[in-house]
Amino acid sequence: xxxxxxxxxxxxxxxxxxxxxxxxxxxxxxxxxxxxxxxxxxxxxxxxxxxxxxxxxxxxxxxxxxxxxxxxxxxxxxxxxxxxxxxxxxxxxxxxxxxxxxxxxxxxxxxxxxxxxxxxxxxxxxxxxxxxxxxxxxxxxxxxxxxxxxxxxxxxxxxxxxxxxxxxxxxxxxxxxxxxxxxxxxxxxxxxxxxxxxxxxxxxxxxxxxxxxxxxxxxxxxxxxxxxxxxxxxxxxxxxxxxxxxxxxxxxxxxxxxxxxxxxxxxxxxxxxxxxxxxxxxxxxxxxxxxxxxxxxxxxxxxxxxxxxxxxxxxxxxxxxxxxxxxxxxxxxxxxxxxxxxxxxxxxxxxxxxxxxxxxxxxxxxxxxxxxxxxxxxxxxxxxxxxxxxxxxxxxxxxxxxxxxxxxxxxxxxxxxxxxxxxxxxxxxxxxxxxxxxxxxxxxxxxxxxxxxxxxxxxxxxxxxxxxxxxxxxxxxxxxxxxxxxxxxxxxxxxxxxxxxxxxxxxxxxxxxxxxxxxxxxx
Amino acid sequence: xxxxxxxxxxxxxxxxxxxxxxxxxxxxxxxxxxxxxxxxxxxxxxxxxxxxxxxxxxxxxxxxxxxxxxxxxxxxxxxxxxxxxxxxxxxxxxxxxxxxxxxxxxxxxxxxxxxxxxxxxxxxxxxxxxxxxxxxxxxxxxxxxxxxxxxxxxxxxxxxxxxxxxxxxxxxxxxxxxxxxxxxxxxxxxxxxxxxxxxxxxxxxxxxxxxxxxxxxxxxxxxxxxxxxxxxxxxxxxxxxxxxxxxxxxxx
Ligand SMILES: Nc1ncnc2c1ncn2[C@@H]1O[C@H](COP(=O)(O)OP(=O)(O)O)[C@@H](O)[C@H]1O
Ligand SMILES: [Mg+2]
Numbered sequence: 001x002x003x004x005x006x007x008x009x010x011x012x013x014x015x016x017x018x019x020x021x022x023x024x025x026x027x028x029x030x031x032x033x034x035x036x037x038x039x040x041x042x043x044x045x046x047x048x049x050x051x052x053x054x055x056x057x058x059x060x061x062x063x064x065x066x067x068x069x070x071x072x073x074x075x076x077x078x079x080x081x082x083x084x085x086x087x088x089x090x091x092x093x094x095x096x097x098x099x100x101x102x103x104x105x106x107x108x109x110x111x112x113x114x115x116x117x118x119x120x121x122x123x124x125x126x127x128x129x130x131x132x133x134x135x136x137x138x139x140x141x142x143x144x145x146x147x148x149x150x151x152x153x154x155x156x157x158x159x160x161x162x163x164x165x166x167x168x169x170x171x172x173x174x175x176x177x178x179x180x181x182x183x184x185x186x187x188x189x190x191x192x193x194x195x196x197x198x199x200x201x202x203x204x205x206x207x208x209x210x211x212x213x214x215x216x217x218x219x220x221x222x223x224x225x226x227x228x229x230x231x232x233x234x235x236x237x238x239x240x241x242x243x244x245x246x247x248x249x250x251x252x253x254x255x256x257x258x259x260x261x262x263x264x265x266x267x268x269x270x271x272x273x274x275x276x277x278x279x280x281x282x283x284x285x286x287x288x289x290x291x292x293x294x295x296x297x298x299x300x301x302x303x304x305x306x307x308x309x310x311x312x313x314x315x316x317x318x319x320x321x322x323x324x325x326x327x328x329x330x331x332x333x334x335x336x337x338x339x340x341x342x343x344x345x346x347x348x349x350x351x352x353x354x355x356x357x358x359x360x361x362x363x364x365x366x367x368x369x370x371x372x373x374x375x376x377x378x379x380x381x382x383x384x385x386x387x388x389x390x391x392x393x394x395x396x397x398x399x400x401x402x403x404x405x406x407x408x409x410x411x412x413x414x415x416x417x418x419x420x421x422x423x424x425x426x427x428x429x430x431x432x433x434x435x436x437x438x439x440x441x442x443x444x445x446x447x448x449x450x451x452x453x454x455x456x457x458x459x460x461x462x463x464x465x466x467x468x469x470x471x472x473x474x475x476x477x478x479x480x481x482x483x484x485x486x487x488x489x490x491x492x493x494x495x496x497x498x499x500x501x502x503x504x505x506x507x508x509x510x511x512x513x514x515x516x517x518x519x520x521x522x523x
Numbered sequence: 524x525x526x527x528x529x530x531x532x533x534x535x536x537x538x539x540x541x542x543x544x545x546x547x548x549x550x551x552x553x554x555x556x557x558x559x560x561x562x563x564x565x566x567x568x569x570x571x572x573x574x575x576x577x578x579x580x581x582x583x584x585x586x587x588x589x590x591x592x593x594x595x596x597x598x599x600x601x602x603x604x605x606x607x608x609x610x611x612x613x614x615x616x617x618x619x620x621x622x623x624x625x626x627x628x629x630x631x632x633x634x635x636x637x638x639x640x641x642x643x644x645x646x647x648x649x650x651x652x653x654x655x656x657x658x659x660x661x662x663x664x665x666x667x668x669x670x671x672x673x674x675x676x677x678x679x680x681x682x683x684x685x686x687x688x689x690x691x692x693x694x695x696x697x698x699x700x701x702x703x704x705x706x707x708x709x710x711x712x713x714x715x716x717x718x719x720x721x722x723x724x725x726x727x728x729x730x731x732x733x734x735x736x737x738x739x740x741x742x743x744x745x746x747x748x749x750x751x752x753x754x755x756x757x758x759x760x761x762x763x764x765x766x767x768x769x770x771x772x773x774x775x
Contacts, residue, residue: 116615119580120628120678121605134619212619213662 001507006180014169014184021165021192024083024158025151026232028090032147036095037140040102041128050103057096065157068092070298072161082293082309086155086163093154094147101143105136137207145200152193156185160268160297162304166192171268171295174425177447178507260287262476265301265310266294269425270503270510271360271444271496272301275314277514279470282483285518299324302471306348311476316360316466317352320344322401329402333359333465344471351477353470354488358496362397362407362463363443363455367431371454378459382438383411390417392436394424402464407440410462428453444493446501468496490521529556530592531686531718532577537586539572539742546572548742550586554720556685559712561729562722563764564739570722573739574688577720578607590686605629608679608687608717613695614671616663622648622674623659629682647677652707669700676708680715687712687719693728705731726764729753738764 007014043050063071068089109132117127133140159167169185172178203224211217262283266276273294280290293310301313302324320340321327325347330336341352364379376382397403398421407413420436427439432451441448441455448455468491472480491499495517502513532554539547547569554560562570575581576588579595587594595603616625623644630640648655651673663671672692679687693701709732712719723729729736729750736753738746738761746758753761 110615110618112611112613112615113617115580116609116611116617119578119604119609119611119615121601121603121632122628123601126632131617209618213621213664 001180003180003183006184010184014188017164017166017168017185018188018192020083020163021152021155021167021189024086024090024155024163024165025148025192025196028087028151028155029094029144029148030232031087031091032094032098033144035091036098037102039095040099040140041106043099043103044106044132045124054096054100054103057099060092061096065089065093065154066160069157069161082161083158083163085161086158086165090151090154090158094151097143097146097150098140099143101139101146102136105139105143106132108139109135134212135209138204138209141200141204141207145197145204148196148200149193152189152196156189159295161300162293162296168295174423177425177429177504180507260479261289261291262312262479263291263293263310265296265304265313266292267301267313267315268295268297269442270446271442271500272314273510274499274503274514275356275468275470277510278487278517279312279314279483281511281514281518282486286482288479305350305471305473308473312470312472312480314356314468315471316468317355318361318402318464318466320352320471322464326401329406329464331461331464333467336465337467337469345474349474351472351474351480353472353480353484356468356470356487357489357491358444358468358493360466360468360496361443361458362402362466363441363445363448364458365428365431365439365441365448365453365455366437367434368452368454370437371456376454376456378457379411380459382456383413386413386438387416389415389437390435391415391419391438392422392427392430393419393440394427395421396424397440402462404440407462410460444496444500446497446499446504449497450501450505486522530554531556531590532720533589534573534576535586535589537576537583537588539569539576539581540584546742547576547583550742550744552737552744552747554718556718557716557734559709559719559721559732559734561733561736562720562739563726563729563736564724566724568739569742570724570739571690572742574609574690574720574722577686577688578604578609580604605633605682606684606686608682608684610672610675610679610687610689610692612691613668614663614675614692616671616674616678618663621660621662622653622666623655625663625674626677626681628678633682643681647681648674650680650711651677653677669696669704672696672704676711680717685718687717689719689721691722691724694723694725701728702731708732726768730768 001009039053043053060068069085072085072089113131113135114127117131122130155165156167156170158165159171166185166189169181169188173181173183173185205211206217206221206224264276264280264283266272276292276294280292283290293304296304296313301310301315304310305313317333317336317340318329321336322329325340325343327339330339337352337355344350344352364382366376366382370376374381374385376385393404398419404419408415422430424441427436428441428445428447428451430436431439431453441453443455447453470480470484470487472484499513499517502508502516503510530553532552534550534552537547537550538545550573562573564570572581576583576595577590579598579600582596587596589595590598590603590607617628620628626644626647627640630643635643644659645655648658653670653673658666658670658674663674666674675692676689679689693704696704705728721732723732733750735747735749737744738753738758740760746753746756746761748756754765756762
């Protein structure tokens with residue numbers, strides 16, 4: 001599928017994501033202006049506050065965006081997943097340019113003019129409103145323009161906390177190794193940024209001193225004010241009319257008063273989304289309303305479950321056991337399942353479903369061609385050859401207890417080159433194109449066959465088992481029991497690889513793939 | 524009694540300090556209705572500071588400044604400033620206001636009726652020699668320096684204050700424009716019966732305009748007399764000023 005066909009088929013989703021993106025940017029900028037401009041004004045009145053406040057704003061802006069989003073997740077009230085968290089993070093980013101330019105704009109007003117205003121008997125408020133703000137406006141507008149352009153960029157990260165926007169395409173494109181998605185997300189957000197820069201630049205000009213004196217531009221200014229008001233209203237109101245993503249979590253649906261809504265979450269990779277979609281559609285077939293909260297990165301899905309923002313999501317026993325319960329890795333499949341189930345019930349009041357049938361274990365992968373040349377079958381056989389190999393691993397594998405450190409030790413790996421730490425979805429592509437020689441992927445990944453990669457057998461039984469299960473809140477167990485039973489041992493590893501490839505390789509929507517599977521398996 | 528009631532401003536033992544620096548040092552001064560009082564002195568001697576003490580842009584560290592018999596600190600600062608006209612060096616006009624809007628500033632702050640403001644603005648522009656039809660809707664940057672100073676004077680007069688404070692209003696102008704404005708201004712103030720405190724570092728200007736000259740040095744008033752007596756003064760600083768004028772006249 002070329003890029004234009006892709007756009008033709010997906011333009012309505014692209015528009016929806018663009019609107020979500022704009023919503024995030026506009027709301028956060030509006031909040032940042034409403035707080036930042038008065039704060040900037042205050043700083044010109046209390047000069048001793050300037051250094052500390054601008055210092056804090058400065059530090060906020062240097063926090064990497066993904067880290068800021070991550071820090072906000074576990075916080076009560078302001079954190080969590082969804083648009084709210086993203087808006088708060090974006091607002092924090094927008095503060096610096098807005099506050100700084102408000103201070104600079106007002107301080108830059110000719111001291112003689114300010115003195116005249118006071119000497120003529122203007123109150124501080126009158127001086128501010130009639131003299132300082134009008135004369136500082138072009139500088140303040142520059143600050144807003146900078147803030148908006150930054151926010152358009154940073155908002156692409158918002159997809160990582162389930163806030164939607166164009167980042168959804170970018171993350172999905174990276175994950176599925178799909179250039180069309182990547183391009184559509186990246187180009188759209190770049191165009192948005194350029195357009196915002198241009199449009200706000202034009203508005204700025206209308207408020208420049210030369211034009212304030214120009215009667216002809218007065219009508220244009222009126223037009224801009226009305227236009228901004230209309231746009232703001234539209235963007236604020238639309239999401240509440242048509243999109244559930246923006247309904248603030250926590251504020252609803254906490255009681256189960258016969259309410260048959262289930263909030264299904266997923267992690268941020270294809271398999272998890274397919275499983276969540278299978279769960280969602282199976283529930284919907286039973287007449288249960290489903291809210292989808294997909295693509296939650298890292299431990300977000302677990303956090304969301306704990307803080308009652310979702311009810312159920314697909315997980316792996318090995319991940320739950322080591323990454324969440326912080327237990328040392330075990331290789332006994334049944335034992336891992338039993339202990340995880342018991343500890344989840346006791347510690348978190350969460351319920352593990354019966355296994356779905358397949359495991360998504362760590363898979364040590366090399367290029368098929370390299371495996372055939374050297375007649376490789378197991379990891380142990382690769383060790384002597386690997387001295388000059390460049391390995392590449394996802395952040396997850398590099399950091400977890402059962403990940404790189406233990407693996408290298410167990411097999412006595414001795415890489416001369418430091419393994420490269422990169423996004424997991426990028427490692428497949430880098431391996432296939434020969435930039436790296438060994439990666440740790442997932443055994444059910446559809447790309448393994450698609451890119452002609454070869455999985456080396458874990459002959460030392462180092463990796464713990466990763467049985468797929470659903471984890472649910474206990475208060476939803478009643479509703480979910482039937483579906484859990486239905487999905488017990490329903491999906492084999494081969495089947496899962498096939499489903500994954502249908503999405504990653506054949507570019508079908510997870511929704512479609514899940515629906516097809518359901519209709520095939522249940523008559 | 525009669526004399527006392529005609530005092531409009533009085534400094535009583537006024538000190539003004541910034542940190543340890545004594546900017547105004549034990550200043551005592553009475554300004555009477557109808558005077559044009561000149562504050563003369565070198566740059567940095569405290570002339571502007573003295574003006575700002577009158578309309579409470581600053582407050583004395585010690586002593587008090589009385590305006591119409593009431594200490595400035597007892598006045599509502601906003602009320603006080605609106606009844607005193609103030610002309611700044613280089614005018615300090617609002618660059619985003621038209622000339623008419625600049626002149627109308629204080630009447631507008633005082634909530635005059637629109638029609639009364641319009642009439643007053645026209646009247647003021649005519650008074651300072653600017654054709655309202657031509658200038659009312661222009662902006663300050665479209666005027667010459669001399670025209671801007673005229674607008675500054677019109678703005679200060681608009682709300683009809685009894686007292687005018689002028690801080691080197693003609694200082695930055697070329698000689699010819701300055702002489703014209705000085706003459707017109709002297710006539711204007713006399714006709715309107717205003718009291719004016721006029722800051723300058725130019726003795727010639729002091730002689731043209733002043734009914735009384737206060738020579739300042741390092742925050743003190745060192746001489747306070749009529750222009751006639753000033754010419755006869757023995758004080759070395761006064762003689763030095765007189766030298767500057769006579770040396771110019773000699774050259775001519
Ligand atoms: N804000 C200030 N901080 C410190 N010194 C000041 C300040 N304002 C004025 N001064 C000092 O006070 C003295 C008198 O200033 P000013 O009244 O402006 O003098 P003039 O108007 O006679 O030139 C000068 O020496 C000046 O440096
Ligand atoms: Mg001065």
